[in-house]
Amino acid sequence: MSRPHTAMRKIRDVLRLSLGEGLSLRQVGASLQIPVTTAGDYVRRAKNAGLPWPLPDDLDDDALESMLFGSPEPAPTQVRPMPDWAKIHLELRRPHVTRLLLWYEYKEAFSNGLGYSQFCEHYRRFASKVDVVMRQKHKAGERLYVDFSGGKLPIYNKTRKETVSKAELFVAALGVSGLIYAEALPSQELMYWIDxxxxxxxxxxxxxxLLISDNLRSGVTRSHRYEPEINATYQEMATxxxxxxLPARVFRPKDKSKAESSVLLAERWILARLRNERFTSIAEANLAIQDLVEWINNRPFKVLPGSRRSVFEEIDRPALRPLPEIPYEFAIWKTQRVNIDYHIEVRADRHFYSVPYSLVKEKVEIRLSAKTVEIYYKSKRVASHLRSSVRFGYSTDPSHMPEPHRRHLEWTxxxxxxxxxKTGPMTQEMVQAVMDNRxxxxxxxxxxxxxxxxxxxxGTDRLEAACxxxxxxxxYSYRSIESILKTGLDSKELPQAVPQRTHPHHKNIRGPRYYS
Incomplete structure (x- = not known):
């Protein structure tokens, strides 16, 4: 079968640029937008045929094709061994495997097999039938798509008659094998998302x-087409x-098509199959979900050989990176400015933790885990404390306390x-009492x-009365003074004699002499 006129014109251009202009094969390929190997094949055939340059004026396309490619291809009735296209499709997902390599291996086994261009054309037709929707090219172990299902799983009370909550369904899927993991969660909150x-x-x-996630609030703080802002905890977990x-781009459905197809799979084969079940806890629901996840992963493919599980074990799993020795511990990140007492407050616990005194009034980042409180300044950890549940308590590192010669000595x-x-003697005595009792x-x-x-x-008069x-x-506390003022107790009459203040005996309690 003769080649189209446009194909022969392309061949003449290859010979012109290579034999006539002296360009390299790489330059010829770039100029004509064809593979370097194809350009090299045309030039090699021309040299083997002894064709001069410029070509003779009376050499038409048919004659040129005959000299370059010899006799026509075998008649359609001649049987050629065809590759196992399903196997070729899977092999291409392996790292560094190319169609050219697979064609060479095929030709080594069947010398009378398809030419490279026919090989590629046949594979293209096969792949178009397999990947009707998903046309992205995945590499083994490269991408994990994560998302929540649109549908939810109802959780019932102990009598299994009333719905008390609706669980979210988390779904993850690998790019090559499509192996899925699914789990019911109480909500889409950050803690559950990370865990x-x-x-x-x-x-x-x-x-x-890579982790390909939708623009969920749990993972992405601010959506943006080019520079999405990743949640600090999610980023730390990923690190x-x-x-x-890699968040999916907004309004770019192809970025998350694998996730959406896996979510659809989970909705059809998990949520739909559990529609008549009445679970009284998320743990009970997850036991049923685990069985269905295994069934989905071991279910044979319709076109390709094997299953999600078998392809995962053969291709994806060997390419995955090993897990770290210690699993990630969930932590929340906060930003706060250091108070003049060189402590920051963890508002969830109403507890105060010290930082180096030189950071007074500076903005710091706070990492809160279940057991520790770590403070960072310009990405460097400057303090670490065991987390305390003592409300309104202080955790102070003595090394954070100020030295007399430091620049913040003004706060004395x-x-x-x-x-x-300046407010009055009662206010002064109250302030001294507050510091005495620390x-x-x-x-x-x-x-x-x-x-x-x-x-x-x-007003100063009311403050004096409240003190x-x-x-x-x-x-001796701020809250006491505030409560007296809010309730108007400062206007109530007091006894004439105010008892002398006494302080508990403690080696860390300083008396009036300390301030004189």
Whole structure:
């Protein structure tokens, strides 16, 4: 069968640029947008045929084709051994495997087999039937798609009559094998989102190179086509496992087609099959989901040989990266400015943790895990504490305390007492009492400044009266003063004599001499 006129013209251009202009095969291929190997094949055939350049004027296309390619291809009735296209399709998913390599191996086995161009054409037709929707090319162990199902799983009360909640269905799928992992979760909150990734990696016995996620709030703080902002905890988890997070682009459905097809699979073969079940807990539901996940992964493909599980074991799993020795521990990241008492507050616990005194008024990042509180400044960890559940307590590292010669020495007990004196003697005595009753006076700075600020809201006379009442009942705290002012107790009459203040005996409690 003769080649089209356009194909022969392309061959003449190859010979012109190579034999006439002296361009390299790479330059010829780039110029004419054809593979370098194809250009080389045309030039080799021309040299073997002894064709001169320029070509004779009377050499038409038919004659040129005959000299380059010899006699026509065998008649259609001649049987040629055909490759196993399903196997070829899977082999191409392996790292570094190309169609040219597979064609060479095929020709070694069948010398009378298809030419390379026919080989590629036949494979293209096969692949178009297999990948009707998903045309992305995946590499073994490269991508893991994660998403939540649109449908939810109802959870019932103990009598199995009333719905008490609806569980989210998390679905993950590998790019090549399509192996899926699914799990019911209480919600899409960050903690559940992170923990289910850890269990997914354990299910796979390894990690991929890329995590392709939809623009969920759990994973992406701010969606953007070119520079999406990844949640700090999600990014930290990915870094722990050596994985890169690649959010799907907004309004680009092809970016997440594997995830969506896997979600559809889970909805049809998990949610639909469990539609008549009534689970009383998420744990009970997950037992049933695990069985269905195994069934899906072991179910034979319709066109390709094997199953998701068999292809995973053969192709994906060997390409996955090993798991780290220690699983990721969930942690939340917060940003906060250091108070003048060189402590930051974990508001969830109402507890205060120290940082180096030089960071007063600086913005720091706080990493909160179940057991520890770590503080970072410019990506460097500057403090670490065991997490405490003592409300309104202080965890202070002595090394964080200020030295007399440091630049923040301006924040001293004497200075705060001087400010309090301007309001009145009762306020000054209250401020001194607050610092006296702290292991370190710096721990009372925050409360003292809060008390002084109350004078701006309620006036100095009322603040003096409130401090006088608080001293009488030995309640030395900001909250006590604030409560007295809010309830108007400062206007109530007090006994004439105010008892002398006494302090508990403790080696860390400083008396008035400390400030003189």
């Amino acid at each position: 289910v990734h850890v269990r997914t990696f354990e299910f796979l016995h390894g990690t991929p190179q 722990h496992y050596g994985v890169a997070v 007990p004497q200075r705060i007492l001087s400010w309090a004196q 292991a370190h006076p710096e721990q009372g700075y925050r409360a003292c400044l809060g008390i002084l600020r109350l004078g701006k809201s309620y 006088k009442r608080a001293l009488l009942i030995h309640s």
